Amino acid sequence: MGWGRRVLRLLQRVALVLLLVLFGLIGGDIPVVLSSADGGPDLYCPSPKSELTVIALGDTRTPYHPIKHTLLDAIIEERPDVVLHLGDMVADTRDEHWARFDREEGRIMAAGIPMLPVMGNHEHRGMMYRGNPLKPLFHRFPELNSSRWYRYLCGPLELVVIDTEDTFIPDGHQSFWFKRHLRSMPNGKARIVAMHRPAITGKPRYTHWHADALIEMVRPNPNYGGAGLVLASHVHNYERFQRGGSIWVVSGGGGAPAYHFPRRSDDLFKKATFPNYHYLRIKVKGGRMDVEMVRMDPEGRGSRVADSFSVVESR
Numbered sequence: 001m002g003w004g005r006r007v008l009r010l011l012q013r014v015a016l017v018l019l020l021v022l023f024g025l026i027g028g029d030i031p032v033v034l035s036s037a038d039g040g041p042d043l044y045c046p047s048p049k050s051e052l053t054v055i056a057l058g059d060t061r062t063p064y065h066p067i068k069h070t071l072l073d074a075i076i077e078e079r080p081d082v083v084l085h086l087g088d089m090v091a092d093t094r095d096e097h098w099a100r101f102d103r104e105e106g107r108i109m110a111a112g113i114p115m116l117p118v119m120g121n122h123e124h125r126g127m128m129y130r131g132n133p134l135k136p137l138f139h140r141f142p143e144l145n146s147s148r149w150y151r152y153l154c155g156p157l158e159l160v161v162i163d164t165e166d167t168f169i170p171d172g173h174q175s176f177w178f179k180r181h182l183r184s185m186p187n188g189k190a191r192i193v194a195m196h197r198p199a200i201t202g203k204p205r206y207t208h209w210h211a212d213a214l215i216e217m218v219r220p221n222p223n224y225g226g227a228g229l230v231l232a233s234h235v236h237n238y239e240r241f242q243r244g245g246s247i248w249v250v251s252g253g254g255g256a257p258a259y260h261f262p263r264r265s266d267d268l269f270k271k272a273t274f275p276n277y278h279y280l281r282i283k284v285k286g287g288r289m290d291v292e293m294v295r296m297d298p299e300g301r302g303s304r305v306a307d308s309f310s311v312v313e314s315r
Contacts, residue, residue, distance in 0.1 A: 040147040040161075040177055045114070045154035049081070050285065052157055057279040058086030058196070058233025060254035061122050063100055067277045067296050068255025072104065074294070074303060075279060076111045082154070083108050086233035086251060087120025087196030093133040098140075117141055119148050119163040120196040120234070149174050151181060157284050158189045160227065164197035168210045179217055185225045186313045188287045193218055198232035198250045200241045202264040206234050219244040228311040229289055231280070235259055238276040238293055240268040240307065247311055249291070253278040269293075269307050278306070287313035 055075050060068055075083060089105060090097040109115050117123075117137060124133050138146045148163035160181055166174045182193075199211035208214060220226030226246060233252035236259045241248045252259075258275030275298055283290040288310060295306035 040150035040174075041143070041145050043116075043143055043150060043152045045082070045152070048155035050155055052082070052155055052284040053078070053080040054082055054084060054157070054159075054192075054282040054284060055080040055279055056084040056086060056194070056231050056251055056282060057254040058118075058120075059088045059236050059252040059256040060085070060105055061088045061091045061097075061120075062255045062257065063091070063097075065255040066300065067298065069104070070300060071255065071277060071279060071296050072107060074296070076108060076113065078281070079111075080113060080281075082152075083113055083115045084159070084194055084231070085115055085117050086194060086231055087118040088122040088233065088252075088254075088256065089117065089120065089137075091122055092125040093123070093136060095136070098136045102140075115141075116152055116159070116161065116194075117144075118161055118194050118196050118233075119165060121165055124165045149177060155284075156188075156190055156286050158186065158191045159194060160191065161194045164195045164208050164232075168208075168213065175217075182217060182225055182227060186228075186287065188313065190229070190284045190287055190289045190311070190313055191225070191227045192282075192289070193227040193230045195230070195232050197234045198239075198248070199230075200243065200248050201232075201235045201239055201250050202267060203235050203237075203259060203261050215243050215246075218246050220246065228313050229282075229291070237261070237274075238269060238278055238295075238307070239263070240309070241266055242268065247291075247309065249280070251278070251280050251293075253295075268309075271306060273306060276306070289313075 089101050123137055138144060144150055150161050152159040162178055168175055197208040199208050199214040201207055218227050218230055230246055230248045232250050235250050236252045236256045238253055239250040253276045260274055276295055278293050278295045281292045281294055290310050292305045293307040294303050296303045
């Protein structure tokens, strides 16, 4: 067989693999870049309060897990002001997976508790709906106005949500929007940045491609607002780090198969518990955030606070 024919066959195989990844028929954490306007919307809660309770969780995409349903029941019982889902709400964009989301995670919204979504890699997976895999997500969250990044403002809280499936090049639309909002000072508000892929984790291949750039964008200094708390998921465990005045938390314990791996030496969560199915309870008052990791007992014997810390924004 000539070299020309061999090269042609190799190119055909590469093209086939790429098509399968795009259509979600095989795995692969490849970013899908979708067009979007520069400015994400600003969402406002209808009844701002001086104190808020935010529940955050991520990676609930597993079709059925007893712990997950116990976790969802506990969140509904807490009656928080808002629930922040850190991404991977579904396994992929097929209708049956979103129908499962409606039956399970949708119980939170049915109970009258607002939910805010972060775009995960599984929400991007597949090319259903004429090339826009996020169409069913935007259908369920029309307030986003089809934007993959946005801010949520409610009383003492400023939440900045970004889409880490975007390429995040320095002069990209999302990067420009992100830096513009983080450049300003929090003015005594509690500022949280929420994303799906973490910039810091003990599972290196799950780290965002532009982790160093993200860390620098978030880092506060006297002339740059930054953010005191950064939340991510993607890694199905719990981790906590500190970088340059910001606390970075990985919270991917919503029910997807748990990941066991050696903890980094700079991980501030030192307990050897596993699996860490959990959610975060965040109490916000003024510029102070009191955060608790509520861990579900894997044997179904209730829950307890397994980690806690505070972030104070005084600028």
